Amino acid sequence: MLYFRNDYQVGCIPEIMKALEANNSNIYMPHGQDVECQKAKDVLQSKMPDVHIDVHFVSGGTIANATIFKAILKPYEAVIACKTAHIATREAGAIEATGHKVIIVDDNDGKITPAAIEKTFNQHMLGYGMMVYPKAVFISNATEMGTIYSEDELHAIHDKCKELGLYLILDGERLGVTLMSGVGYTLNDIAKLCDIFTIGISKNGGLFGSAIVITNPELEDGFPFVMKQTGAIMAKSWLIGLQFQVLFQDDTFYQLAKHEDELSIQLQNALHNLGYPLLMKAYTNQVFPILTNEQFEYLSERVDFDIWDEWEGQYIIRLVTGFTTTQQDINDLCEVLKETAKIKLKK
Amino acid sequence: MLYFRNDYQVGCIPEIMKALEANNSNIYMPHGQDVECQKAKDVLQSKMPDVHIDVHFVSGGTIANATIFKAILKPYEAVIACKTAHIATREAGAIEATGHKVIIVDDNDGKITPAAIEKTFNQHMLGYGMMVYPKAVFISNATEMGTIYSEDELHAIHDKCKELGLYLILDGERLGVTLMSGVGYTLNDIAKLCDIFTIGISKNGGLFGSAIVITNPELEDGFPFVMKQTGAIMAKSWLIGLQFQVLFQDDTFYQLAKHEDELSIQLQNALHNLGYPLLMKAYTNQVFPILTNEQFEYLSERVDFDIWDEWEGQYIIRLVTGFTTTQQDINDLCEVLKETAKIKLKK
Amino acid sequence: MLYFRNDYQVGCIPEIMKALEANNSNIYMPHGQDVECQKAKDVLQSKMPDVHIDVHFVSGGTIANATIFKAILKPYEAVIACKTAHIATREAGAIEATGHKVIIVDDNDGKITPAAIEKTFNQHMLGYGMMVYPKAVFISNATEMGTIYSEDELHAIHDKCKELGLYLILDGERLGVTLMSGVGYTLNDIAKLCDIFTIGISKNGGLFGSAIVITNPELEDGFPFVMKQTGAIMAKSWLIGLQFQVLFQDDTFYQLAKHEDELSIQLQNALHNLGYPLLMKAYTNQVFPILTNEQFEYLSERVDFDIWDEWEGQYIIRLVTGFTTTQQDINDLCEVLKETAKIKLKK
């Protein structure tokens, strides 16, 4: 069996395991007040020299998002997102559970446009006092569809948010593969454009953990209280801080992401050449080929993958490269896909 | 100025005011445990002989909806509605404030279809355990657009809900004008098709108040507790029970609604004959003509109405007939509309 | 049967019923944007000349409290109250349902002291970041026990709140009988001491309704949004505004309250002279005599009242005077109580 189900199916890079072991007997202050978290913040700050950042480390992406919106929104305020956004789908209503509406707007391949933001904002102003007040925009980069925002697109969204008084929140659970996909912008640029963003490592070399980076000083106040309330603070937060140090002090984070991107592009090219329709062009480490029923069954027995959607006897599947995926894995997968492709021809 | 802004811009019918005055010195038990609420329940039950009903009286529609979904949904369960649904728009996020997602599905002129319900249900089953669980369907009848569900449509939605294990909840803030619009079904039929529905009177002869009618006995347990918690129980609930008695013991409720419908159809025909485009064909007491900028300005100075939407220099406005609207009011309005229509021609 | 169960067992004073009838056919803007609410605000403002007030009218006390704390507290902030406070008992967890903890502190006969506030505040500061942050103090005046805060006590609490940065919120569902009990302070004084307070009329001449008076301008922003979300805004809010006008333009509110107090003091004196133990000395319109089992049974057949608590074969009952209670009612009750008192002697 070949494994392309997701990018968090294994543990961490050996360097992190070694660091955990080496510091396992140290005595640390609890709840993020330790020196490792402080050092990790310093390392991250050094990557974003143009912006003063406040950083908190939490165990994962869903609790990061729930904590962020609980902390920054007033009871009647809502967040704008697109229909494929993680907060709108695969978080089991975590945002609504904090009392806030997720307003769905149209998207292009998982990406929101300034026009869509403005349109929904204006509609809500027509119902001012009766409807929720849109106060934040949530984007994922890369998106759930594997697409990415260009620098121009990010600037345009940022400008629209500033104009309308909205916070821009960026979910960076796959920020590594985004920055390494040739976009031309950096972590420092992200910090300049967003009010809060996250950096996920569980899909990019780490065991677990996300950093919540707050760049808008108005949003810092009370944030740790909300983290405590949502259960987002780990007793031994140093475990996360240490992982961020390992990944960011030598740019390992970026190298792993680049590796994931390169293998994924190879895979996409192979799929294209084999004649598979693709849901959309991918730029990061997720590819979404469309299979017939027969192809799906054949492939299922040989490759472990996720089903993205199905209709009318067709399957959209997701193939994901991870930081431990090897060139040989890709070669083997392409061989299987070659055989799978023939099934259609036989029919 | 002519007043067509909404159907709750005046108080109540004189019979209700008289009843309130006549019973004003009576001593009543508080919080809905009084004889007037009991009598009102009995009257309502007599209108729905085929179904055992549990009834609670609350002050209005938003708190009715918030209380219903808070009471019947588990934390991870959600309600399906369309994008123009009151709970999705003009309740300022009241449902999300109770922790539950409102899942938006496609609609036809404000009406949900069984196909849309099934499609979104299946998508959520694909993400079982990760996404919210759709457990209820919310429809308004009449809808916010003034459209109504036919008996066949209601049966089809009811059957689909039963098939998928979903509760069917009907917002009846404008149920009177619906039942009198020639649909061919009755309160008793509604009771057979829905798990919970509301009957609003503040738009149909009453001062204020909604009845929450529970027909699914599984949903009765604990409901009064949740009402207490949301602040939905009025100390002097007898005020609402008495109003329901007056409106339902002699079918006054229906006569008022019929009056509203008839004047509204007259108005719609006049608009059509004057060449106004209409957002959609109305069946109840709301009409949505589309005006140019110049028409809008001219009419605004002579008639009090609500703006529904605006784009590209056009205005969709809402004209509503109420239980105190007279034939003379309609005649006067039609005169003004005739003048207004000419403005377009001049251009 | 004599009725002393509560002070909201009848409708309203005739003047209010007349005003409702007289204005029943007027056309009003909805949701509190009408002229009657504006006039009512002006009348209330005239009673509190030293403070600029923002006023909102809602249907009752529970929804007023839930809306206030939802509006003013951040997710991790909590409100301090005593164990008999309405928000801590008879609101079915309405405050917690908005996500906020009610921190219970010791009280004297239903009254909180500055020392109790400071002690619990300091304990929470020791757990800063781990415990909720106390941000508001909730007091009722009169309390649920019928006791009242003296002017000195109010000043002391106010000063302590200012010192610690806490909002002082006063529940005035029985503010009328408080101000008329000889305390020596006025509505204007209350406005100077509290950040937000309520004025209830359903227990003092009105059909229903509470005014939420905001004196701290920092707490005004967004308040109507939260009201909409909790369902606290009535479509025909003018009904409440009109009642407040009637009650406050000619000091009727105060005369009714004075009447309630006077009859209650008579009743308390009679109880004392008849040898009944009292739970505590009352100052307003609620009296809490303690009865034996036999007395309880005898009185239950002749008088309608509420049970406050029971232990060891004794009953604490509550006798309440209302604005329609007459001197004859009190005389009749005293006769019954005289007979009831003998039961103990017989044993």
Place this chain on the structure above:
Amino acid sequence: MLYFRNDYQVGCIPEIMKALEANNSNIYMPHGQDVECQKAKDVLQSKMPDVHIDVHFVSGGTIANATIFKAILKPYEAVIACKTAHIATREAGAIEATGHKVIIVDDNDGKITPAAIEKTFNQHMLGYGMMVYPKAVFISNATEMGTIYSEDELHAIHDKCKELGLYLILDGERLGVTLMSGVGYTLNDIAKLCDIFTIGISKNGGLFGSAIVITNPELEDGFPFVMKQTGAIMAKSWLIGLQFQVLFQDDTFYQLAKHEDELSIQLQNALHNLGYPLLMKAYTNQVFPILTNEQFEYLSERVDFDIWDEWEGQYIIRLVTGFTTTQQDINDLCEVLKETAKIKLKK
């Protein structure tokens, strides 16, 4: 500096670190559907042969508690706890944030009695429909005060809960040191007495993680959905499952706990012999001596510890033994304490 601040100030036992490293490259299913979590459940089930258990692994104690009460309580239901309970203090209102009241009852040294449960239950029944409905009892074992419930006490609470229809929920973040303190009951007994309980490992040999053990089958339904919603499910849950296997397959969990208890008892005896007053007699790994101001200052410079409370110039401090505390650490601490004790004498 000697470190006695808490029992989670270091990482994990070497055996766990080795197991993590050994399995780091394995491919696992995400979100707790992996083989390590399944094996861990099997090991735990083997320790509780008399009860069928359902087990979920989460990252920590606060999120475990918030998830449990969100999952099992209806909106108007509440949980009974004592004032020192973790959910009542150091979780920043996490339970209230899910909408539920924590009802505080009297305790003896952190322990609840059946009499206190019954008294508060009955008071709430007097206010049935007006007050929250108490539906669960929360106890910690060991308590936050280091005290433990005897087997008789647990049975009595269990019986009272059964009689009143209440769920019994036990917080077992320090369950290891409880079971090894000579109480005479086992994990299997706990499983028979509680509806849900937790087992924490971050204070007893593990890096992080808690097991939520559900023994009442009625409470299983929908639990994973709520976990997803609160963000309690880690992507790589196998990390926790593996730790539980290591700790429970060879009774390492118990040996570590026994070690902590033994050193703590030594420490307590030393404190007693040195004349320190103790807040209460400890049975597990936490000791609470009371120091004067001068002693506090002297000790602070030599030992790292937590402040529990302070009043009138006295400090209650907490000294905690952990699984890495050595006999030498205790000896060194006792030496310092001997010097510290003299400070009082000098004065």
